[in-house]
Amino acid sequence: MRKITVIVALIIAFFILFVPGYILWLTWKPPEPIPAMITPNTTNTSRFLASNPADLSDEIANALFPEAGNNAPGGTIRVPADKWQAGVAAAPLIRWVNGPLIVDESISTVRVESFTQDVPGEFSESDPASLAAQIDTATAIIAGSPTTNILLVSEDPGFAIPAAYWAAQSGDTVLFANDELPEATREALSRRNGEARIYTLGVDGAALGLDEFGTYKNLSANNKITAALEMAEFYDEDNDFGWGFDLNNFGWRVNAHYNFVLANQELPEMAIAGVSLGRFGKFGPLLWTDRDRIPTLVNQYLWKAKTEYYTNPVEGPFNHAWILGDYDIIDSAVQGRTNTSQEISEYRSQGDYGLSGLEMLLVVWIVAGIVSAIWLVLYSWRRLPQISTMMLVTWGLLGLVFGPIGVWIYSMSYDQAPWKKDGMMASWQRPSFNAVMAASAMNRGFDGPLMLVISWIVTFLGLPLVVFQGPWFWLGNSMMWGIYISYFGALLLHWLVMHAGMFMMGSDRSYGQAVKRAFLPAFVSMTAMAVGMMGFMWWIQMVNLGSMPDDDELLWWGTTVLSIAVGWLVALPFDALLVKHDIQPGDM
Structure with a gap:
């Protein structure tokens, strides 16, 4: 299970690193030449x-x-x-x-x-x-x-x-x-x-x-x-x-x-x-x-x-x-x-080959995420060898998406926190708030990047459309199907790989027992996050921007990351309840 978790994490990390770079390449590459023609009427x-x-x-x-x-x-x-x-x-x-x-x-x-x-x-x-x-x-x-x-x-x-x-x-x-x-x-x-x-x-x-x-x-x-x-x-x-x-x-x-x-x-x-x-x-x-x-x-x-x-x-x-x-x-x-x-063009008079100020801030955030992920992985490897591989890759993914926020929560989780060996994993004794933030970070470090990558793949490949008759027609529109695929795909991987693997390593459970134990915390936490994320994503893309950005726009990537952050805030109270009732561990 550890190998599967690492492989999934590496695939997610590849997409998180590749997609912004791909978009920047599309933005900055030389334009295709336009055939010459003479006509009395042009577009403008x-x-x-x-x-x-x-x-x-x-x-x-x-x-x-x-x-x-x-x-x-x-x-x-x-x-x-x-x-x-x-x-x-x-x-x-x-x-x-x-x-x-x-x-x-x-x-x-x-x-x-x-x-x-x-x-x-x-x-x-x-x-x-x-x-x-x-x-x-x-x-x-x-x-x-x-x-x-x-x-x-x-x-x-x-x-x-x-x-x-x-x-x-x-x-x-x-x-x-x-x-x-x-x-x-x-x-x-x-x-x-x-x-x-x-x-x-x-x-x-x-x-x-x-x-x-x-x-x-x-x-x-x-x-x-x-x-x-x-x-x-x-x-x-x-x-x-x-x-x-x-x-x-x-x-x-x-x-x-x-x-x-x-x-x-x-x-x-x-x-x-x-x-x-x-x-x-x-x-x-x-x-x-x-x-x-x-x-x-x-x-x-x-x-x-x-x-x-x-x-x-x-x-x-x-x-x-x-x-x-x-x-x-x-x-x-x-x-x-x-x-x-x-000719009308994208953003502040830059045409198709430039970036807006907002997108430049996003580029800075992406670079900060890369630096944060590298720091988290190297620091954990050199200074906290007792952290399991699963936790290591999860913290790396968290830093990759959330940048300095991930570093801050990491420091809060491990700074001066006593630890002990617990099965195949180490556990840390933390104050209640720190335990909640650590547990929530472990969830968002895996399901957040999963939602981000799956959402992009679905948008890139094309959103499906299913026709429903009557008042429930809206359930078949493309954006709703994108939500279904992103949510259920991320939930299954988060539950069956990350959460189940975590419960296997934290105790002597079999994989089947770990799957049963992991379902409730994985479902509750990720569903709360998905509701907040998708609601905010709909609002910012469809209401504020007027239409959903394309998959080759940094604006899509930025609004989706921001939506995941909003979903995290929505899920925090649910994560706190899960930790309080010992359904979700907060000591890993």
């Missing part, structure tokens, strides 16, 4: 294959409002193809008309067709400042009053067009200025009677004397790249202004979804043709890119936006990016890198 990006602004705006309008769909627009806004400033000025109408912006090569003025509201049909002003002020008057009529929030932008498209995307979303007015405040812009601001909330991009509010019109906030940007990023990140909570996609989260899990629009910074007309994506569909802010590479700051921002899941990728959240133009405008390398940056 969609491309509009248009070569000019007119075709691009038509494609976007058809995608957002398909003819066969139930979501009809409230109208359309048409702007001339050669005047990106007209698109910026007209962007707030997307919100108020509730329809897409169309770039039209056949017109020279902004034209609006509204199916639901009385809106001026044409805006004929030619210079950008006057056109924006004229549209501001129209939006005031639709909204019932002038918008309080105002975007004041320069006539640099790199600054103005990112602002237009927020205007499309919010309906906030966009006005133009440069080194001086145009008269039309001044009149539009004056209509707010000193209550305007002005957000500037590319112009200086102090130099323009904006204090007389209300409050102002200069958004910080040195160039078009940082202007788009500032618009994406900025949020004024008091006035509900801005996208608020601030991703400076210092490594915390990204748990919200984000959408972006990527446009070639050298082609502002293409960017304004996509402004409807600031309002409809998977809407989001504009980010500037080059044709063949993503600027460094944009690339860093996209990677910070990368989302992570805890247990399964289906839990989300999911990001999406729109690519404006064909491959001559933005090439496939930019789209591919964008797609990769937005």
Whole structure:
């Protein structure tokens, strides 16, 4: 029986050492190469294959409002193809008309067709400042009053067009200025009677004397790249202004979804043709890119936006990016890198090839368990030779799973405890509490690792499914069968090998007599442990994590070890009763 116990213990120890190492190997091994392909739509990006602004705006309008769909627009806004400033000025109408912006090569003025509201049909002003002020008057009529929030932008498209995307979303007015405040812009601001909330991009509010019109906030940007990023990140909570996609989260899990629009910074007309994506569909802010590479700051921002899941990728959240133009405008390398940056992955932006902080703590615990097991075995072998082989391997397994906790209980059990020879084993005289902890440790040192290993093997091989009809259907689900197999498999080995062998060596009983004597303590203690373990395991994996981790995840191993520890706490009172009534020895 001693040989069988040692063999079983060695098999258990092999799995406890092998499985975490196997999982770490899966985590850190180089990824398999992915076959190259070019496609306009990937898992996290969609491309509009248009070569000019007119075709691009038509494609976007058809995608957002398909003819066969139930979501009809409230109208359309048409702007001339050669005047990106007209698109910026007209962007707030997307919100108020509730329809897409169309770039039209056949017109020279902004034209609006509204199916639901009385809106001026044409805006004929030619210079950008006057056109924006004229549209501001129209939006005031639709909204019932002038918008309080105002975007004041320069006539640099790199600054103005990112602002237009927020205007499309919010309906906030966009006005133009440069080194001086145009008269039309001044009149539009004056209509707010000193209550305007002005957000500037590319112009200086102090130099323009904006204090007389209300409050102002200069958004910080040195160039078009940082202007788009500032618009994406900025949020004024008091006035509900801005996208608020601030991703400076210092490594915390990204748990919200984000959408972006990527446009070639050298082609502002293409960017304004996509402004409807600031309002409809998977809407989001504009980010500037080059044709063949993503600027460094944009690339860093996209990677910070990368989302992570805890247990399964289906839990989300999911990001999406729109690519404006064909491959001559933005090439496939930019789209591919964008797609990769937005791909949902495991844990804190580490992808499939990294570990979370929680898993790193588990790795430390596993290493501590290995060190503890080695210390327990070597110390017992050199300093306590009277400990039987069965007890030696049990203490080793306890240290392997529970690490320093096993060392602490071992010290409590043998430090300054007098001993005597009792049959083929030695027995120690211990205080009641120490005797209970030693007896409980002997149980958990064998049945705990057994449950851990059998549970992993069952999960690795695949959980069975048995169909039951009626109200007891749940007894046949996969997790329940995993519980049955783990429990009964561990109980049989714990009872027939460890406990029976212990009672044989502690007295002159035959194996049959030892089996009868060992059943009650083995059954009571392990059943109490299994109830606590399985209940906690269900709660932490199915309720807190949302789904059961896979067998190749350290999170499965860690939550199972933690569940066994909880089961141990549940079993302690039962172990105390067994020791008190001399059913379970506490002196081995």
